[in-house]
Amino acid sequence: MNDPRRPAPIPLVLLTGFLGAGKTTLLNRMLRDPALAGAAVVVNELGEIGVDHLLVEHAEEGVVALAGGCLCCSLRGDLIVTLEELLKARDNGRIPPFDRLVLETTGLADPVPTLQTLTLHPYLAMRYRLAAVVAVVDAARGAETLAEHPEAARQVAMADRVLLSKTDVATPDERAATEGLIARLVPMAELRTAAHAPTAAIVAAVEAPERDLDAAPLGHGAIRSVSLESEAALTRGAYDLFVELLRSAHAPKLLRLKGLVRLADEPDRPLVVQGVRHVFAEPRFLDAWPDDDRRTRLVAIGENLEPDLLARLYAAFAGRPAADTADAAALTANPLAPRSGGLLG
Numbered sequence: 542m543n544d545p546r547r548p549a550p551i552p553l554v555l556l557t558g559f560l561g562a563g564k565t566t567l568l569n570r571m572l573r574d575p576a577l578a579g580a581a582v583v584v585n586e587l588g589e590i591g592v593d594h595l596l597v598e599h600a601e602e603g604v605v606a607l608a609g610g611c612l613c614c615s616l617r618g619d620l621i622v623t624l625e626e627l628l629k630a631r632d633n634g635r636i637p638p639f640d641r642l643v644l645e646t647t648g649l650a651d652p653v654p655t656l657q658t659l660t661l662h663p664y665l666a667m668r669y670r671l672a673a674v675v676a677v678v679d680a681a682r683g684a685e686t687l688a689e690h691p692e693a694a695r696q697v698a699m700a701d702r703v704l705l706s707k708t709d710v711a712t713p714d715e716r717a718a719t720e721g722l723i724a725r726l727v728p729m730a731e732l733r734t735a736a737h738a739p740t741a742a743i744v745a746a747v748e749a750p751e752r753d754l755d756a757a758p759l760g761h762g763a764i765r766s767v768s769l770e771s772e773a774a775l776t777r778g779a780y781d782l783f784v785e786l787l788r789s790a791h792a793p794k795l796l797r798l799k800g801l802v803r804l805a806d807e808p809d810r811p812l813v814v815q816g817v818r819h820v821f822a823e824p825r826f827l828d829a830w831p832d833d834d835r836r837t838r839l840v841a842i843g844e845n846l847e848p849d850l851l852a853r854l855y856a857a858f859a860g861r862p863a864a865d866t867a868d869a870a871a872l873t874a875n876p877l878a879p880r881s882g883g884l885l886g
């Protein structure tokens with residue numbers, strides 16, 4: 542599946558977080574860290590100010606600031622051009638061959654369209670691969686912000702890793718409230734303190750979802766996550782069909798699907814799944830499982846997702862329809878059984 546003639550895709554880390562959360566402060570710290578010397582950074586700034594002086598001080602050709610608009614809407618075209626230009630400059634040797642890219646979005650940006658752009662674009666999807674979505678959340682005002690601003694909640698819901706900033710000024714109550722909301726919104730994400738996390742770990746790729754996830758609604762009609770796991774390997778056909786049905790039936794609600802899949806014909810190499818809305822990056826195999834756990838582990842994130850429906854859909858393809866239920870119940874709850882109110886909602 543991996544073509545040896547193609548250059549290895551460059552890991553891309555999307556750095557998100559609400560206005561004033563502390564993204565630029567964090568980036569500035571990263572750019573001073575020799576461990577990240579090989580990274581390029583793209584900053585999208587809202588407003589007319591343009592180039593962020595902090596970043597320009599610490600990096601040279603690798604920094605491209607997009608001024609004048611929001612990354613997820615008016616500057617989407619420019620984002621593509623910028624990322625292509627960076628590749629061209631890298632391939633021509635005009636800039637150092639950066640080994641990863643950090644893309645900072647504006648504080649109001651919805652990360653979903655940006656991720657879609659990256660996974661949909663044929664050339665960019667071939668040259669970059671999404672390594673992680675990192676969200677910065679202000680420990681002091683996070684709870685308030687997440688509750689009041691749906692944009693902020695969407696940013697956090699998409700994150701693989703959440704970094705708490707301003708822990709130095711947050712009261713214990715404020716911090717606990719912020720952490721509580723983050724845990725409900727995105728229980729699978731790693732939560733770290735921005736000031737203490739090693740910067741290399743912040744932008745490291747996330748290859749395995751966390752385990753023992755509970756679907757956790759934030760509130761009525763809000764974003765929630767659903768985990769899907771199975772011991773048995775899936776056939777490629779079953780996996781493809783599962784994704785196809787998931788996309789066609791749940792696409793309007795589904796913001797993201799990610800994780801590792803164990804396929805019957807490649808049990809020693811996990812297939813990495815990265816989907817944003819109905820767009821799925823071409824799945825790729827890792828060389829090996831990241832740990833001893835070789836189960837398929839998928840996380841679906843979306844608005845008003847129905848965990849039971851998703852679990853039954855997945856179970857049907859994972860070869861264990863309703864395995865946890867009694868026989869009679871298993872039969873009647875079998876999602877493949879022809880009846881009304883089936884899997885496709």
Ligand SMILES: Nc1nc2c(ncn2[C@@H]2O[C@H](COP(=O)(O)OP(=O)(O)OP(=O)(O)O)[C@@H](O)[C@H]2O)c(=O)[nH]1
Binds near residue numbers: 560649706709
């Ligand atoms: N006390 C404290 N202040 C912080 C911390 N991180 C960021 N700040 C301050 O918070 C303010 C906003 O930080 P930025 O890094 O500009 O935030 P941003 O997320 O890039 O903001 P936008 O550009 O609006 O999206 C600045 O005044 C920072 O100095 C922190 O950990 N502790």
